[in-house]
Amino acid sequence: MRLPALLLVAVLAAAAPARGEGPVSVPMRVGTHPDLGRVVFDWPRRVGYAVEEEAGRVVIRFAEPARIDLAAARRPPRNVLTIGQDGDAVAMRITPGARLRHFRLGNRIVIDLRDPAAAQPSAQRPPERAAAPSTGVARPSAEPSAPRVPTPATPTPERPAALPQAAPAAVRALSEPSALTAPPRPAAPVAAPIPAAPAPNPSPALQQDIAASLPAPGTTRFRLVHGAPGIVFDAGADAAIAMFRRGDRVHLVVDRAITPDLAALHGHPVFGRLESQPAGDATVFSLALPAPARLAARRDGTSWVIEATRHAVPADAPVLRAAADAGPPARLLFTGGNPGQTVAIADPATGETLLVGTLRQPGPAVLFARRLPEFDLLPTMLGAAIVARSDRLRLRALAADRLVLEAAAGAPLGLGMQPGDEPPPAAIAMSRLLELPAGPVPMLLERLRAVLSSVNATPPLTRGRFRRDAAETLLALGMPQEAQAMAAIAFQEDPRSREDPRLLLAHGIAALLSGRPGDAQGIEDPRLPLRDEVTLWRALRALSHGQGTAAALRGSAPLLLGYPEALRARTLPLAIEALASGGEPAAAASLLAAAVDMPGLDTARAMLAEAEGRATEAIVILERLATGRDRRQRAIAVRRLAELRLTAGTIDGAGAADALEQSLYAWRGGDEEVALRRRIAALRIAAGQGQQAFALLDETRRLFPDHAAGLGAPLQEAFLGALETAPPLAAATLFDANPDLLPAGARGEAAVRVLAERVAALDLPDRAAALLRRAMEATEHGPTRAAIGERLGVMRAAGGDAAGTIAALDASESTEIDSALAARRTILRARAMARSGARDDADTLLVGLGPAGAAARAEFRAEIQDWPGAAASMAEHLAATLPPPSAPLTQEHRSAIARQAAYLALAGDEAGLATLRSAQGGRMEGGALAEAFGVLTADPVRGVEDLPRLQRDLGLARLLPTRLEALRAGSQVTR
Template sequence: MLTTMTRFLLSASPFEASAKDDDRDDTGVKAPVVSLRAALKTTAAVVFLSGFGVTSIALATPAVKAGIASAMASKAQIDIRVGRNDSAGRIEIYGSTGSRASVRRDNGQVVVRLPGNLRPDIGDLSANPPEGVRSVSLRQDSRATELLITLKDGVESHFGRADGAVFVQIDLPKSQVLPTRGEASITLQELERKVGVAPTADETVQVQAAAIDGGVDLSFPFTAPVGASVFRRGESVWIVFDKDAELKLPATLRDGKLITAAAFARNDGFTALRLTAPAGAVTASVENGTWRVRVGGRSINTEQVSEVSVARDDTTGASALAVNMAGAGRVAWIRDPAIGDRMAVITARGPVKRLMSERTTPQAALGTTAQGLVVERMSPDVTVDVSGDIVTISRPKGLSLSAPAQWARAEDETIKTLEYKAAAFPSLMDEENWSKLPTGGPMSGFLSRYNQLQQQAADEADKGIGATTGARLSLARFLIGQGLNFEAIGVLDLLGKQTPAVLGDPQFRGLRVMAKIMAGRYRDARVDLDSTALTSDPAADLWRGYVAVQEGHFAEARQSFKDGAGALDVFPATWRTRFAAANAYAAYQTNDLTAAKDIITYAVSQNAPPLETLEAQLVQAQIFEGLGDKNRALKMYDAIARAPVGRIAMPAQMRAARLNLALGRSKSDDTLDKLNGLRYRWRGDDAELELLSTIGDIYLGQGRYRQALETLKSSGQQFAGRPDALPIQAKLNTAFRGLFLDGQADGLQPVEALGLFYDFRDLTPIGADGDEMVRRLARRLMDVDLLDQAADLLQYQIDNRLQGVAKASVASDVAAIQLMNRQPEKALQALWKTRTSLLPKPVMAERRILEARALTELGRTEHALEVLGPDNSGDAMDIRADIAWRDKDWAKAGAILEKRLGDRWKRDGALSLDDESRLIRAGVAYSLMSDQRSLSRLADRFGKFAEGAQSPEAVHVALAGMDNGPINAQDFAVAASKADSFTGWVAGMKKRLRDKAATPLPGAGSQRTAANQAPAAPKA
């Protein structure tokens, strides 16, 4: 039985088909994190899955995807891991279901019985089983799934449980010599160091590197002819030899320009070298056993280069691909550490044989190569076999290929992609073929072709509701290919009315989606995209993602692009670029900048028309700006700004101007001039929305609040209902809140602030924040004695927005303002109209004081005293003193005023305005009643405050009395006039209202009702 450490070593290679995850590169040394850009230029499927943690890509038909979704077990349920060395193999089964498996022997087979009906993924295990295993298969009954492991003759096995897993140990006879395998798995040299025995290489090869013709030339001088495979995957260049060799890499290999990293691994008779080379073509040649590989620069000149032949093979009953490649060697199964998927690499002897154009099926793809073959993006059950010069790619149920007749091609025709079944991707765009026009003869040209298709469609429609739909769909395809999208929509809508059954046809739905999207009718396109006919179409997922980006639903777009990744490679270059650029923009908007950079690199690398590439580069510049590379972004903006098309040039000009301002290279006024010029040159799309937002930001930064609010508000109204307009509305609301809730408008004149508030009062938030804004603005108006306007603002709140305690509290403020404005009748109206029971004591006390003061101002002193009742608070005593003063009850007035002064004489410091007024009035009252004793007491206690008083002469006169010294009756009258209690009350009330405006209304959280929906302020 193997030890735990040995079991770990057997299963630790990330290149094995069922290997344990690791982050080491193929040298076994801990590698830096590999960017997902490594997948960019090879397959859009990998690109669109970047950032989602997906480590294996498999294109599948809708039926296969549905089967996987319903029956396949996840690794959390059944996780099969394989380890192997020269003397033993081991299969371990983990997971919530796998760990409960039982194992038995049955007639030369080891049977692992897994409870339940989940089917484990055995694609890697069956394709690359451990030594001693003849085959691996599955069978099911109603209660369990059984994994059948058939052993070779003479091979022993034992099984058990260890470390939370069920294991099957396979022991090879000691005398058995391992045969040469048809398949091999590249493992890490780190594994060799852990085991402690590093196998000796068959040969040591001194690799030579030289800079030639703008590229880097690598020479591999083997002593005997070997097979090789050379190809690029994204930013990686793979060079695989079918010989176990120790490569001596020169220090000059990593030049930092073309080649930034290099690492190799060897195992089972293979050596694989992986170079990190972000750019540059790859070519290969061979002479006298020496392989030459050039990265970048001019291609290696050689006449001995041939194309491998790819053909359909139906001889076994299941569709397969047969590749005729002279000198084909063996298959190396390699797991790419940059992407995480498994690929089959087939080497070949010289001369050079390459595959210039990628061949794609839903279950596997043949990548482009400079030498040999590589099969990638495989379903788990795909097998690759080599027999002589024929390489066969197949699967048990066959590959999804087109009809055999469609494989008949002229010998000199370059096959770009393998044909798909129409059912696999019903939403697939094929503009190039749909738009082709016949040449030569009387039926050449657009009009002839259009008339022909239109007549066929009319003849088909005349057959009634049960007629076929092929002719009408062909007419729609032709119209879409010619860019006549609205006409195509008309044809398809009429077809749907004439033949309702076609609404369930995926191809009909897919065509209508394309026509609507290219006509800009994104909302209408969603109706067809949401139909069940397109549920399992990966191509429809790409259209869903594209529509989501146009509508501003970026998170939804990311998920849709991920789901549709398997269909991206079959679209024409124009739409590959558009889809990838849209996906990159969605990643940028969701702040996934790393994924955005990887995806946009793929987008701009497609062979799309120049304008399409420019649009993608515009997104790329935004991503560079988001990543902090602003100088590079600015150069790209300046270059794109010279484009002859406004929809490309205008956003570039806008972003360049904005970036120049951010970098301090232009002033805000100059930037505004440029942006406002663009504002009236380009209207109606996302660029205008971004432009208005930018202008609003600059205005806010300058403190030009009215212009900022007007600009932001106009953009919000124009693009109302769009998700990408929500940030504009949020910015507008935030700016308004900042002005009237956070104090930014305090620098404006109160009248100017009031006008700004009235003009944009619809931005006032509902609830407590809106009410606080109004109270703060009313306080500012009150400070500059704009009392009527302040009272109107608060009265509107009372009438339309407040209830209960909050309403009664604000009514108190209105009453106070009306009293300050010498309007006691209006003060009483505000109080009496808002009477309610169960108010908090502080609110009731405040309202009682204000009512009594208003009644006092009206001369209804007896009623005022009834309202005050037993209240002995300071405010109540002040009102009683005022009433006694009005009634010329000097004894009572003097006594109350002196009592209000209390023991203030014991403390030093100047008197407040209220206390000074009380002191003067108390002295006047004692003098008027000739109470010399009280006047002397008052003078003894408070005489020291006369020098520091605001009106020292009045204090001296009041404390001296009318019968003392040179003071005459006129001086005494002047002193009495300066003791007006109203002025002191106004000053104190203003301070109280300012303090009150900074605190929440009592009961505001629970007393608001639907009345809060009213505007915050009345019309100006």
């Protein structure tokens, strides 16, 4: 018995292409199930193998040399005593009576050791079929729930070298738009069948050719469809099929055992690698077809036509609806199709039992996946597919239009569904990435317990998929913090989990719902496939950061209606509120209508009413929520009530700020609280409460250091408001503590000037001067520094401190100032120099200013009683500053003209006075200055008739010194 197998293995090894890599490292995994032990060899590529079974011993030989990782052999699975490597083979000692079953799943080779036959009920042991001679086509399996594999000592050789080369072509065909994206068209004609017999009396050679072209007796011929990527086969008028996806492969189940003839498909870019596997009284076909490509089925007479397409499922496509039947007993009904036979096969993805309900007519499919503790309902392309996690499940056709999933012996089935509990069509039609289980809390907790048990029974480096299932279950339970922690542990334990799109998305969603949007980067990971679910959460994350628009959420938000109840209750209100406040009231209203009486939507209703202009209705709802028990809704209601009343004018900005401040402690943390604090500060600044606004923003800066950079502008605004409105000493103290907040430019300079004057008005000149000096030292902006220094110099000069004036000017020198400021600083320096005795140097400085320093030079000449010189300087000043005759004079101009008249009078320049009177007399208008100007420029007394005028002028002359003193510059001058 051993010799033929050894010879065949040797032939396969010799025929295998030389890889030049040496022995391959092959991981081995083990698992224990209720009725069998499993050993899996995870090869990196597909290889041939042979299995030998002796009394109490099983030997597995591979077509290539390998180094088997036997680390898992320390804990052998059920029905296995020991596992060891014998040369290039793996030998296992098994328990007496254990039944061997082996098969292939992709590149993996699976060895199952079932319990002895005595432990199985006789009804579960179907009779073994007689071994049939090899025909190149796999024969039906004796096990209805698993693929049939070669009998012991029969090798499974590698596929011929020509076939694997078709894989890249298939992938290219799926990526070509012309291959699968053509618009739907009428049914393409299938290849014409070959005639059963030629013309009468054919020649012997022709008879041989016809015989060679006909399919072998008992086979079903598969042919290509003309003009489309599709195939056609005839398995009988009553043949029923089902189609579903598992990973990157699509599986086609036919409800009868057929022997397929696939020769006509060889070399086709899409269907050239179609594989078949018998499954009891059914046949399973598998095809590599990456998403989003899918298969569509139609009938052509008694034949089935299967076409590959990239088009999404049409909105009006028939649906195989799954609805709970309360019973008794409780069960799940599938309606909307014409059921054929039900088939139990091994799940191509996990090896678990898969219950498949086939349909005789094309169309109805399950579009919405559900995960329950006892089973998973898979999305399909035709028919129904259920992953059975409980041994008591049974799927059968109940009538001509219904399938039923029920528990054995009439026991109730734990569905976690209610009759009619199904998402609306808009949610069902959307594509998903997560597999979120649905059901009541006790059932979800039981599922979580089972998944955690699997985690504990699995080696740490392979726990990623179980922790992913646990994270999804925790999300379904509305426990995002726990789900995020579970996903984080998976990332740490299993390096492969960091590449799992489902786990990346689950972790990002959990972080976002936990109030940690900074940890939700997984939602934006480029490795996530483009699904409606991914688009939904990316839009929600963008809105949580104050970015994006509600329009991006509009198209995918209905998907939330299909989420488990606890998760839906957390997410749907957020989406509707974002739509209502983001300018999408129609989409928000549609979601509200679909949510019916779901709790927690009152805030959304109020926001929608506000968006639609129904302010009174919104206020009524918000007033009720403001006194409710829900903390989040109460906080939002208080805030929106304040804004609505401010808009309506029933409260002012200060009142709105007070109301909003009361809601600060109702909902803490995150971007939402920072935004609220900024809004309160803005209202207080507008209401003249700068000190309160600054205190609030300063606290915000300390509590939320991550947001400190974004608080710079509002903090400076509040600081300036506090300097202007707070009590002088309090404002000065505030400035001393935060000089760095003084903004550069005219506004900062003006604020410091005002504050200094307010402090000086309290008879605290030294305190005011110290404040100006601190402000001057704190700013690095040249013009601002020079302006503050000039103001400090004026204050020092007013106190008679010439040296302090010059020191302030020296400390604030800048080359970036404008000419007006430069002139004021030079004049101030010249006055300080004159006060300190350096009058000639001061006069030289003023001469250098030209007309800008003429007025100051006139004062200097008047102080030394050089009246002609003072009059000349003032004439230069007037020539440079007086407006044209057609323009009116300002108070400053009239004062300068009156001073010029005084200087001319004191100099005895009658001609100059006459010229000044004729040029400017008509422009002086009325008032004290006009009267003084009239006295100074009047004609001399020439007779008795001038005596009344002289008497009047003498009366005015008595007041002239006082009036002239008022004409001096505002700053002090030397005496």
